[in-house]
Structures are given as structure tokens and as C-alpha cells.
Amino acid sequence: MDSKLDVNATHATSDSLQYEDEPDNTINDAARINEETCSQEGAYAGYQATVRDVDECEAEPIIPPLDSHRTKADSFIIAPEVEAETALEGKDQLKPGPRSRIRKCFGTSSPHTSAWNPSFRRSGPVLGLSVLIMSICTIFVSLGILLGSHEKPQRLWTWQPTVYLAISTAVSNACLGYAFSQALPSAWWYQASKGAAVRSLQRRWEVGQSVFQAIAHIRSPDRLTLASLLTALVLIDGPLLQRASRVESLSHHELINMSIPISPELPRGFSGVQKLVEGGRMVRIWQDVIDVGEPWKAGRSIEAPGVACEGTCRGKVLAPAISLQDCTYKSRDMPAETMLNNASFSWSDLAVTGPNPAFFVLISGPGIHNGIHAEKSALGVGKVNLTYTHEEGDVMMHGGSFNLTRCILQSAVGEYDVEIQNASISISKPPRIIALANNTDYTYEHTETWQPNTFLGLVGGYVSGNVSANCSFKFGDQGWALDVQTKDSNTNAYQIMGGKIEQWRDPIPDTMNQINNLFFRAGVLAAQYSNTTDLIDNGLSVKQTMEALKEVTELCYVSNMRWWAGAAALQIFAILSILPVYWGYWRLGMAVTLSPFEVAKLFGAPMFDTINSTFGAKGVVEKMGGQIVRLEVRGKEDVGMVKL
Structure with missing residues (x-):
């Protein structure tokens, strides 16, 4: 491009850049141009500069000090010859940029609307x-x-x-x-x-x-x-x-209603039939007893059809139970001096246990000989309680007592605290007896005919064989001692081990728990039969609704x-x-950036003389978007941007 460039810049209207508090003839002394080649007429509100030789004269826009005055943007008329020349360098140089309403909202400047306005009323960024x-x-x-x-x-x-x-x-x-x-x-x-x-x-x-x-x-x-x-x-x-946020295993609780199919009491004749004879009784058990007794003996979990809980559900339900009635207690002393060298000493008159029992658990059914009528049974528990006192020669002297407990077992309705996990039901503690069962006949005496057997088949066929125990003492060279040949697993389970004692724990709580567990299973099985409701007491139903507290333990997020x-x-x-x-x-009068073009303009780069400083970088691009520039070396130690 020719180094000679004439630029005529005049103000088009009376809305030219003016300061409200300054006279129109105010001139910035710091921006005076060489008076020999450049003329400046009028106030800062408008100037006319003719540059005939770029090398001889540089025209710089005069920027007033920044203050709180509101100003209006300059409007320029570019000489026709300059416009024609710049149009050859880039077709889009002088085209006005797209005007957007969004710019005003987001605090960006438009080269056609920019104005110095340092006010808090300006739309913010x-x-x-x-x-x-x-x-x-x-x-x-x-x-x-x-x-x-x-x-x-x-x-x-x-x-x-x-x-x-x-x-x-x-x-x-x-x-x-x-x-x-x-x-x-x-x-x-x-x-x-x-x-x-x-x-x-x-x-x-x-x-x-x-x-x-x-x-x-x-x-x-x-x-x-x-x-x-x-x-x-x-x-x-x-x-x-x-x-x-982390993961932990937590338990959640909620109350739910669960449907539990279980009979509150054993149906009449559930376990078989029986008849009393002179020697005792005869019992025939049904398949139901086997279906209930075998899983009980094996220790398998209790499961009811359609009953399941995702997690653990706890509640109360009515089910068949066994009740202890009319219990009697007897005790007989066993002095050490009396037992010493006395092989004929006895402390029991029960024929079934012998005269010298150490520990026994027996269940006997109805019979003429013992006065127990049908649908009742007896539980007998005997145990010695001997403690070492002294020795005489080679003989260890023990003294104590023999205790006998005898109770009647009777079918009842119990309230069980149950715990359900998935499909498995467990009994957490002994049931609370609600009422005795009234659907069995307790009155019939000796008869040659078969009568319904509601629970004796269960008790006699399975409970008696699994809980019974009978261990005895015998007299020997060292006096009375436990006959190890009579001991069995049940005896060992309750024996209190010690070198100078012969004692046993009370087996009644465990025995009752085992019977109740068996009866509970029988109630679950009985609920599956269509005629069970007709064989139990009025007002009872096999379809029970249990209010349960559901506890679910699972991985949860903890904050x-x-x-x-x-x-x-x-x-x-x-x-x-x-x-x-x-x-x-807000303290500045315009939206600004750190664009290199904007910095160059505000620092007075001659290349951008024709552009108002308040237009910012967008104004530079708007006016000179097509101008080709290049970084080149001006001297040995100087580089700069030049127009091409």
C-alpha cells in the first residue's frame, strides 16, 4: 500500500463526543499534533485532521481522562478514497456487524451502540x-x-x-x-x-x-x-x-401386615386314634404325625406356604401349644451317712425308673393304671443333687437330695413370638398360653373302641423318644456311683460336670420348647387341610393376619x-x-476485555486511529476485520505489527 494516506475525518452530526462539564474548545495538551503538518480545529467534540504523509505526521485520537461523565460515541465519515482502498483489502471490513439483543443483556459492547456510561444503572455482566x-x-x-x-x-x-x-x-x-x-x-x-x-x-x-x-x-x-x-x-x-458419601450396612424397620396360614390349635383327631386297655393304651398314628415329626427330629427350619419376608419380620401369632397343669413337687433326703455301706438304700418308688435313679425324663400317656384320661399325658422329671462332703477310707462321701417333679401335659392355644427370615419361621421364646384346647374329649374312660387321638400320637411317637432319659446309680467298692452304662446323650446334655458333685440341670424348659416346636409345625400342616376349621374350637381361624415389624439389613448410602x-x-x-x-x-464506562486489539487501541496504536476507543475489540474487528497484518522485524532489536 502507498505510504501516502489522506484521511478526512469529520463529525457527521451534532451528537459528536462532548463532555458535559467542559467547553467545546477544550484541547488535550498531551495530544497535540505537529502544528506544521496537522491542523486541529474546534473543540474535542470534533476534529479534522489531514495526514498527507504518514512518516511526517501521526494523527492520534484524543482520549479524555476516565471519569464519571456519561458520553456518547463518535460517529465517523470515512473519506471515499479511503473507503475504496480498504474495500479492496477486505470485503467485510466496513460491513456493520450483526446486532444482537443478547449483547446488551450480557454486558458486551456493540460497535454501533457503545457509550461511556460509568453507572450502576448499566446492565451488569x-x-x-x-x-x-x-x-x-x-x-x-x-x-x-x-x-x-x-x-x-x-x-x-x-x-x-x-x-x-x-x-x-x-x-x-x-x-x-x-x-x-x-x-x-x-x-x-x-x-x-x-x-x-x-x-x-x-x-x-x-x-x-x-x-x-x-x-x-x-x-x-x-x-x-x-x-x-x-x-x-x-x-x-x-x-x-x-x-x-459412603456405603454401610444398615437396618430399616417398618410395620407390615402378613398373612400366616396356621391353625391356632390341633384339630380333633389330628395325630391318630387310640384305645385304652388294661395294660395301658394302644395308639395308631396317622401320616400327618410322620410328616411333622421327621422334619422336627432332623432340625429343619419351619416353613409355611406363601409366607416369606424380605429381611426379618417379627410378630405374634396363635398356634398349638402344650400347657403344664397340676404340677407336684417331691423331695427326699439322701444323707451321706445313710448311704455309706448301705447297698439297699433307695430313694424312688417309681417302677419305671427303678429304686435308685440319678436323672430321668419320662412322658407317660393315659392309662387305667395311672388315672390319666384320654388326651392328657404326664411329664415326670427326677434328678439327684449330691455334693461331696468327706472321705472315709477309700469311700467318697456324698450327701444331698432327690427331687421329683410331675406335671400334666394338655393341649392349648399359645401366642408365639415368631421371627421370619425369607421363608423360614423360627420361635424366639416360649409361647404365652391363651386358653386350653376344648376340641378334645377328656372324659372317656377305659374302652375297647378306638377314639380320636389329637396330640398323644405326637407326644408318644416322637417327643417321648427324643427327650426321655433314665440314668441310675449303683453300689460298688467305693460306695454309690453313677452307672455309666445307663447314661445317654440326653443325660449328658443336662449333667453338670464337676469332680465333687452329681447334679443335673432342669430339663423341663427345654422339653417344653421341643414339644411346642413340634406342635407349631403341626399347626402349619393342619392349616393346609380344608376341614381343619370344623375340627377346632369355634371362633378360631386358620387364616391369621400378623402385624409384623419388618427389619431389612442391606447396603445403604450414608452421608x-x-x-x-x-x-x-x-x-x-x-x-x-x-x-x-x-x-x-460499573466504575468503567464500557464493557472491556483483554483482547490484544482492545489493548492496542487503548494504548494508542496508530493502526486503529479511525476506531472509537469505546467500541472495544468488537469495534476493531467490525471496522478492520479484513485488514491483513503481520508481525515483522523493524530493526535489530525491534519487532512490530504492520499492515499489508
């Missing part, structure tokens, strides 16, 4: 402030995630809460970074508008570019340095929020809000450190 608000919202989002997942089962969450926390953290950090980058230009130019050393401006620019520079300049901190450090430090809120509080506090500090950086936006 909406985009920068919006992302700060969004960052604040992520604090509450993370709080909602942690509260919403606290003690909630892991199976209800497709993704872990930490995934959502990571997304929230990423959004928050991105918002803070963007908000800081949007505030940086206003802070930098605001500092420049107040007057600052070049070194200070360079330091502020470096602080805004890198947290490492902020650390390097930590000895002279300011708001921009603090904002840069906290914007970088807020990245650690990600690990903090990850620690705020630790202390970690969230730390992350939230750090994020709030970062937001509060960025907000003051935006102060310069």
Missing part, C-alpha cells in the same frame, strides 16, 4: 454473575444429593451419589473459572483507570493468568490474587464431597455432612472472593 449464581446452586444440589441418598438402599440408585456429586462439582468449578475470567478484564482496566505503574499492571495480568503466578506474587496480595488462589483451591471440594460443609465453605469463599473483582465493571 449477566453471564459472569449468572454462572456465579449457578455455582451457588450447585452447593444446594450437592446438599440435596447427600440428604436424598442418606440411609437409602444402594439398590434404589442406578448410579452412585458420588457420580452426581462429581458432576455437580465439575459444573461448579467450571462456573467459578469462567466467572473469574470474565471479571479479570474489568479489574485490570479499572486499576489502569485509577493510574498504576506498568509493573503493577503486569503483575495483575500475570496473577489472573495462572495460580502459580498468584503464588509467586503472594507477598503483595490483593483481591485479584485472593480470587485467583481460591478459584484454584476450590478444586479440592471434589475429593471432599467424595468423602461425604457425612461435615465433609459437605467443608466443601461448601470453600466454594462460598471462592464466590465471595470473585464478586468484588466485578466492581470495576
Whole structure:
């Protein structure tokens, strides 16, 4: 391009750039141009400059000091020859840029509407402030995630809460970074508008570019340095929020209603038939007894059709039980001196146990000889309680007593505390007797005919054989001693071991628990028969509804809000450190950036003389978007941008 360039710049209208408090003939002395080659007429409100030789004269726009006055943008008329010449260099140089309403909302300048307006009534940097608000919202989002997942089962969450926390953290950090980058230009130019050393401006620019520079300049901190450090430090809120959620095994409780099919009492004639004879009784048991007794002997779990609980369900249900009635207690002394060398000494008159029992558990059914009528049975428990006293020669002397307990067993309705896990039912403690069963005949005497047997088949066929025990003493060279040949597993289960004692625990609680467990199983089986309701007492039903406390133990998410509080506090500090950086936006009269074109224009680069400074970088691109420039060496120690 020819080095000779004539530029005629005149103001088109009376709306030219004017200061309200200055006269029109005010001239900036610092911007006077060589009077020999350049003429300047009129006030700052308009000037006309003719440049005949670029090398001889440089025309610079006169920029007034920044203050709180509102001004209007300059309007330029470009000489036709210049317009034609620049049109050859780029077709889009002088085309007006697209006007957008969004620019005004987001605080960006338009080269056709820019005006110096340092006022709080100007629309703020909406985009920068919006992302700060969004960052604040992520604090509450993370709080909602942690509260919403606290003690909630892991199976209800497709993704872990930490995934959502990571997304929230990423959004928050991105918002803070963007908000800081949007505030940086206003802070930098605001500092420049107040007057600052070049070194200070360079330091502020470096602080805004890198947290490492902020650390390097930590000895002279300011708001921009603090904002840069906290914007970088807020990245650690990600690990903090990850620690705020963990997985633990927790138990949840809720009340539910469960349908339990079980008969409250044994149906009449459930276990078979019997008849009394002179020698005792004869019993025939049904298959039902076998179906109930075999799983009981094997120790298998109790299962009821259609009954299941996901977790553990606890409640109360009515079921068949056994009741102890008319118990009698007898005790006989066994003095050591009487037992010494007395082989004929006896302490029991029961024929079934012999004269010298040590421990026994016996269940006897109805019979003429014992006065027990049908549908009743007797439980007898005997045990000695001997303690070592002294020795006489080779003989160990023991003294104590023999205790005999005798009770009548009778069918009843019991209230059981049950525990259901999945499909397995267990009895947690002995039942509470609600009432005696009235559906059995307790009155018939000796008869040659078969009569319904409601529970004796169960007791006689299975309970007696599994709980009975009979261990005896015998007299020998060392006096009375336990006959080991009569001991069995049941005897050993209740014997209290000790070198100087012969004692046994009370077997009645365990015996009753075993019988009740068997009866409970019988009630579950009886409920499956269609005629059971007709064979039990009126008012009872095999279809029971149990109110159960359901406890489910499963993996759940647990939130630790202390970690969230730390992350939230750090994020709030970062937001509060960025907000003051935006102060310069309202103190400046225009939206600014740190674009190299905008910096060059405001520092008076001759290349952009024809562009109003308030137009910013967008004005440069709007007016000179097609201009080709290049960085080239001007001398041995100088480089610069030149037009092509």
C-alpha cells in the first residue's frame, strides 16, 4: 500500500463526543499534533485532521481522562478514497456487524451502540454473575444429593451419589473459572483507570493468568490474587464431597401386615386314634404325625406356604401349644451317712425308673393304671443333687437330695413370638398360653373302641423318644456311683460336670420348647387341610393376619455432612472472593476485555486511529476485520505489527 494516506475525518452530526462539564474548545495538551503538518480545529467534540504523509505526521485520537461523565460515541465519515482502498483489502471490513439483543443483556459492547456510561444503572455482566449464581446452586444440589441418598438402599440408585456429586462439582468449578475470567478484564482496566505503574499492571495480568503466578506474587496480595488462589483451591471440594458419601450396612424397620396360614390349635383327631386297655393304651398314628415329626427330629427350619419376608419380620401369632397343669413337687433326703455301706438304700418308688435313679425324663400317656384320661399325658422329671462332703477310707462321701417333679401335659392355644427370615419361621421364646384346647374329649374312660387321638400320637411317637432319659446309680467298692452304662446323650446334655458333685440341670424348659416346636409345625400342616376349621374350637381361624415389624439389613448410602460443609465453605469463599473483582465493571464506562486489539487501541496504536476507543475489540474487528497484518522485524532489536 502507498505510504501516502489522506484521511478526512469529520463529525457527521451534532451528537459528536462532548463532555458535559467542559467547553467545546477544550484541547488535550498531551495530544497535540505537529502544528506544521496537522491542523486541529474546534473543540474535542470534533476534529479534522489531514495526514498527507504518514512518516511526517501521526494523527492520534484524543482520549479524555476516565471519569464519571456519561458520553456518547463518535460517529465517523470515512473519506471515499479511503473507503475504496480498504474495500479492496477486505470485503467485510466496513460491513456493520450483526446486532444482537443478547449483547446488551450480557454486558458486551456493540460497535454501533457503545457509550461511556460509568453507572450502576448499566446492565451488569449477566453471564459472569449468572454462572456465579449457578455455582451457588450447585452447593444446594450437592446438599440435596447427600440428604436424598442418606440411609437409602444402594439398590434404589442406578448410579452412585458420588457420580452426581462429581458432576455437580465439575459444573461448579467450571462456573467459578469462567466467572473469574470474565471479571479479570474489568479489574485490570479499572486499576489502569485509577493510574498504576506498568509493573503493577503486569503483575495483575500475570496473577489472573495462572495460580502459580498468584503464588509467586503472594507477598503483595490483593483481591485479584485472593480470587485467583481460591478459584484454584476450590478444586479440592471434589475429593471432599467424595468423602461425604459412603456405603454401610444398615437396618430399616417398618410395620407390615402378613398373612400366616396356621391353625391356632390341633384339630380333633389330628395325630391318630387310640384305645385304652388294661395294660395301658394302644395308639395308631396317622401320616400327618410322620410328616411333622421327621422334619422336627432332623432340625429343619419351619416353613409355611406363601409366607416369606424380605429381611426379618417379627410378630405374634396363635398356634398349638402344650400347657403344664397340676404340677407336684417331691423331695427326699439322701444323707451321706445313710448311704455309706448301705447297698439297699433307695430313694424312688417309681417302677419305671427303678429304686435308685440319678436323672430321668419320662412322658407317660393315659392309662387305667395311672388315672390319666384320654388326651392328657404326664411329664415326670427326677434328678439327684449330691455334693461331696468327706472321705472315709477309700469311700467318697456324698450327701444331698432327690427331687421329683410331675406335671400334666394338655393341649392349648399359645401366642408365639415368631421371627421370619425369607421363608423360614423360627420361635424366639416360649409361647404365652391363651386358653386350653376344648376340641378334645377328656372324659372317656377305659374302652375297647378306638377314639380320636389329637396330640398323644405326637407326644408318644416322637417327643417321648427324643427327650426321655433314665440314668441310675449303683453300689460298688467305693460306695454309690453313677452307672455309666445307663447314661445317654440326653443325660449328658443336662449333667453338670464337676469332680465333687452329681447334679443335673432342669430339663423341663427345654422339653417344653421341643414339644411346642413340634406342635407349631403341626399347626402349619393342619392349616393346609380344608376341614381343619370344623375340627377346632369355634371362633378360631386358620387364616391369621400378623402385624409384623419388618427389619431389612442391606447396603445403604450414608452421608457425612461435615465433609459437605467443608466443601461448601470453600466454594462460598471462592464466590465471595470473585464478586468484588466485578466492581470495576460499573466504575468503567464500557464493557472491556483483554483482547490484544482492545489493548492496542487503548494504548494508542496508530493502526486503529479511525476506531472509537469505546467500541472495544468488537469495534476493531467490525471496522478492520479484513485488514491483513503481520508481525515483522523493524530493526535489530525491534519487532512490530504492520499492515499489508
